[in-house]
Amino acid sequence: MKSITVVGASLAGLSTVRALREQGYDGSITVVGEERHQPYDRPPLSKDFLRGGLDADALALGSPDEYQDLAARWLLGERALRLDPMARSVTLAGGRELRSDGVVIATGASPRTIPGAEGLAGVHTLRTLDDALALRADLLHGLPRVVVIGAGFVGAEVASTAHALALDVTVVEAAEVPLERALGRPMGLVCSSLHSDHGVRLLCGTGVAGLIGDGRTPGEGRVTGVRLADGRLLPADVVVVGVGVRPATDWLAGSGVAVEDGVVCDTGCGTSIPGVVAVGDVARCPNPFTGRHARIEHWTSATEQPRTAVRTLLSGRPATAPTQPPYFWSDQYLARIQLAGHVGADAEPHLVEGDFDSRSFVAVYRRAGHSVAVLAMNQPKLFNRLRRSLTPAPATVASTV
Amino acid sequence: MITVCRIEDLPPGEALRVTEGVPAPVALFNADGTVYAVDDTCTHQDASLADGWLEGCFVECPLHASSFDLRTGRPTCLPAKQALKTHRVTLADGYVVLHVTVGEPA
Numbered sequence: 001m002k003s004i005t006v007v008g009a010s011l012a013g014l015s016t017v018r019a020l021r022e023q024g025y026d027g028s029i030t031v032v033g034e035e036r037h038q039p040y041d042r043p044p045l046s047k048d049f050l051r052g053g054l055d056a057d058a059l060a061l062g063s064p065d066e067y068q069d070l071a072a073r074w075l076l077g078e079r080a081l082r083l084d085p086m087a088r089s090v091t092l093a094g095g096r097e098l099r100s101d102g103v104v105i106a107t108g109a110s111p112r113t114i115p116g117a118e119g120l121a122g123v124h125t126l127r128t129l130d131d132a133l134a135l136r137a138d139l140l141h142g143l144p145r146v147v148v149i150g151a152g153f154v155g156a157e158v159a160s161t162a163h164a165l166a167l168d169v170t171v172v173e174a175a176e177v178p179l180e181r182a183l184g185r186p187m188g189l190v191c192s193s194l195h196s197d198h199g200v201r202l203l204c205g206t207g208v209a210g211l212i213g214d215g216r217t218p219g220e221g222r223v224t225g226v227r228l229a230d231g232r233l234l235p236a237d238v239v240v241v242g243v244g245v246r247p248a249t250d251w252l253a254g255s256g257v258a259v260e261d262g263v264v265c266d267t268g269c270g271t272s273i274p275g276v277v278a279v280g281d282v283a284r285c286p287n288p289f290t291g292r293h294a295r296i297e298h299w300t301s302a303t304e305q306p307r308t309a310v311r312t313l314l315s316g317r318p319a320t321a322p323t324q325p326p327y328f329w330s331d332q333y334l335a336r337i338q339l340a341g342h343v344g345a346d347a348e349p350h351l352v353e354g355d356f357d358s359r360s361f362v363a364v365y366r367r368a369g370h371s372v373a374v375l376a377m378n379q380p381k382l383f384n385r386l387r388r389s390l391t392p393a394p395a396t397v398a399s400t401v
Numbered sequence: 402m403i404t405v406c407r408i409e410d411l412p413p414g415e416a417l418r419v420t421e422g423v424p425a426p427v428a429l430f431n432a433d434g435t436v437y438a439v440d441d442t443c444t445h446q447d448a449s450l451a452d453g454w455l456e457g458c459f460v461e462c463p464l465h466a467s468s469f470d471l472r473t474g475r476p477t478c479l480p481a482k483q484a485l486k487t488h489r490v491t492l493a494d495g496y497v498v499l500h501v502t503v504g505e506p507a
Contacts, residue, residue, distance in 0.1 A: 018479075041480075044446075063482065300465070303479070329464060336464075380463035381452040388454075 001101045001314060002027040005090050006072075007080045007251075008106030009033025011041070012280025012302040014061055016104050017072050019310040029072035030098055032090065034107075036077040037129055038062065043299055045132040046157035047331055051164055052140060056129060080107070083255040085273040102313045104306075105252070105263055105271070105278040109245035109297065114149065116211045122223040123211060123239045126154060135240065139165055144237035146170070147226045149208055151178035151192055153330045155242030160332035162238075163200050170201040170234055172208060172226065184343050187363060187375055190356045194333045197359070206230055211239060247282045247295060260284070262295040268318035269309035275316075277309040288323040289392045290342040298328040325373070325390050335359055336380065340387035341373030349375065353382050362386060405429060405497045411436060416460075418451040423501050427488055430471055432458040437471035438488035438499055445481040 004020065006013050009031050017029055033039075040059035048054045062070075079093040089099040111125035122144075124135045138144060139162055146162045148155045151173035162169045179188035195202040207229035215221025226234045247262040258264040258272040262284035269277045269285055278285075280302040286293045304322070311319035325341040343349075347365035354361035354377075362382045365373040370391045376383035403422050411417060411431045418441050419427045426441035428451035437458065441449050448464035455461075458471045467481035474485035489500040 061480075338464075380448070384452070384454045384461075384463050 001025070003100035004029050004102040004104065004313070005088075005098050005100040006031045006104040006106055007083075007090055008104075008108055008280065008282070009035070009039055009074065009076060010106070010108055010280070010302070011039065011061060011299065012108070012306060013104070013106040014039040015303045016106060016279055016306040016310060017070050019306045020314075021070055023307075023310050023314060025310070025314060027101075029070070030100065031072050031074050032078050032080050032092065032098070033074065033076045034079045035128055035130070038067075038074070038076065040129055042127075045129065046126055046154055047161055050126075050132055050136050050139070050158065050161045052136060056133075059129065080251050083252055083257065083276070085256045085276065088275055101275065103276045104309065104313070105257070105276065105282060106280050106306075107248040107251065107282050109247045109281040111241070111245050112243050113241050114208060114211070114243065116219055117239075117241055119219045120211055120213045120215075120223050121221065122237060123241065125241050126158060127245070135238075138238045139167065142237075143167060145235055146238045146240065147172060147234050147236040148240045148242060149226065150174075150242035150244070151195070151202060151204070152242055152244065153179070153182075153328075153332075155240065156192070156195070156332045157330060158240050158242060159195060159200055160198075163198055163333070170203065170236075171195055172206060172228065172234070173202065173204045174207045176205040178202070178204065182343065183339065183375060184345075184347065184349060184365070187343075187349050191337055191377070194335055194359070198333050203228070206232075245281065245297065247284075249282060266318045267308075267321045268312035269305060269321075270312045270318050275313070277313050279305045279309045283309075285321065287326065287342075288321055289325050289390075291392070291394060292342060296326050298326055300327045323392055325387060325392075327387065335377055338376045338380065338383045339373065340383070341365065341371075341390050343373045343375075347372055352386070353379060403499045403501070404493075405499050408436075408492060408495055408497055411497055414455060416451040416453070416455060418449060419499060423499075424503075425486075427499060427501065428453075428460075429490065429497065429499065430455055430460060432471060436490045436492075436497055438490045439469065439471055439474050439485040440488075443467060443481060444476070444483035444485060450485075 039061040082091040111127045117123045146169045148159045148171045151171050159169050159171045177188045178192035209227045209229045212225040213221040249259045263278035265285040267286050281297045284295045308319050308321045327340045330337045347367040349363040349365050360378040362376045362379045364371050374386040413431045416430045428441035429438045443462040452463045453460040461468045468477045474487040488502045491498045
């Protein structure tokens with residue numbers, strides 16, 4: 001293999017370039033990035049960066065020295081339009097065609113939004129550095145009333161940051177219990193109570209009917225409020241929509257790469273086309289620990305998966321992925337939440353340390369006698385011990401795929 | 402010079418954090434009988450290394466799994482890239498004594 005094109009220049013794309021060089025690949029590497037920025041770290045975008053406590057420079061993932069050593073060609077501000085699997089060529093929006101021996105799909109995901117959000121000033125989603133800059137400018141201008149739609153982790157972190165800026169914040173969640181899919185019902189209730197602990201209003205079990213603007217026609221002007229499905233009107237100067245993401249796979253239409261809620265991969269991140277692998281948020285690989293064939297949108301996966309994908313790409317055979325529990329963290333309202341493993345519908349949480357009311361605890365989820373996941377709030381030390389004691393539960397394969 | 406604790410209060414495998422009398426928090430680790438001291442805050446992002454996972458003379462950050470060599474303060478893997486400041490530790494009359502390094506890490 002003499003030439004490799006990596007499509008996507010975020011954490012998973014950069015980690016792929018690093019893994020290629022670590023594993024001795026000395027051919028040419030071209031990285032295509034839709035954003036104009038060099039790879040940067042996204043987690044602070046909803047936290048320190050949004051609050052105004054960090055410069056964009058502090059988010060840089062690589063250094064000039066490292067980029068020199070990696071010796072890749074970076075095409076930033078360029079969008080991939082098409083993949084031709086036969087020629088393994090990637091066509092860019094400007095018409096340029098990149099032919100290579102191997103292609104890595106690392107295009108990530110885009111935020112979902114709600115109808116009527118487009119074209120209305122003051123309505124934001126948060127994914128990119130430019131998104132964060134725009135939202136930050138709105139949050140730091142006067143004392144806007146903020147409505148966050150969606151009480152997932154991104155929504156909760158944005159609400160926490162807006163609260164830290166002394167803004168009036170309301171969080172609206174369509175589900176009865178926030179975070180239920182990630183943490184299960186009881187722990188979803190515990191973690192989402194951080195909002196009310198800090199005086200942030202949390203309205204659950206209510207959908208959004210629409211956004212109200214001051215323009216003459218809908219979708220024009222500036223947002224003034226959020227109309228809920230039950231008829232209530234929440235006045236708002238800034239609205240943040242945090243209702244999840246969809247994998248960025250539109251450009252693969254017609255390529256023959258199998259796509260279904262992301263790029264369908266084997267355990268080695270190989271796709272349905274030889275010489276094409278996928279990593280990060282866009283990749284849907286079977287996970288040897290959880291037994292699930294699902295996309296994992298965690299920072300840690302974006303750093304670890306590329307090693308497996310590169311072994312597959314360079315060897316031409318599906319590599320084995322390490323059997324490690326997926327891991328993520330969330331910082332909100334000065335609380336640090338950490339989860340390792342996968343909480344399925346039938347996993348029962350058991351408190352093993354601390355207590356819920358003090359917001360300092362560790363809970364282990366058990367299924368059929370196995371510890372399959374661990375959740376901690378403000379207990380990093382014990383969390384890290386227990387995450388090493390989790391067992392991959394083969395029984396989960398049948399029940400959750 | 403700070404007298405931290407009795408040596409039996411920092412048994413092998415354990416860590417503790419010193420926050421008073423130091424310019425920045427310091428973490429002390431007893432790695433199989435040798436006590437090391439380094440800056441407590443991970444050089445990558447805000448996390449306390451005293452809460453980390455100690456294996457031999459390496460500590461893994463509890464947040465993003467950067468690993469540091471306690472002998473040199475240097476990271477052994479990403480995401481951290483900058484070294485931690487190391488501090489000298491001596492034992493006197495059964496007490497652990499911390500000598501805080503002033504200046505930049507090696």
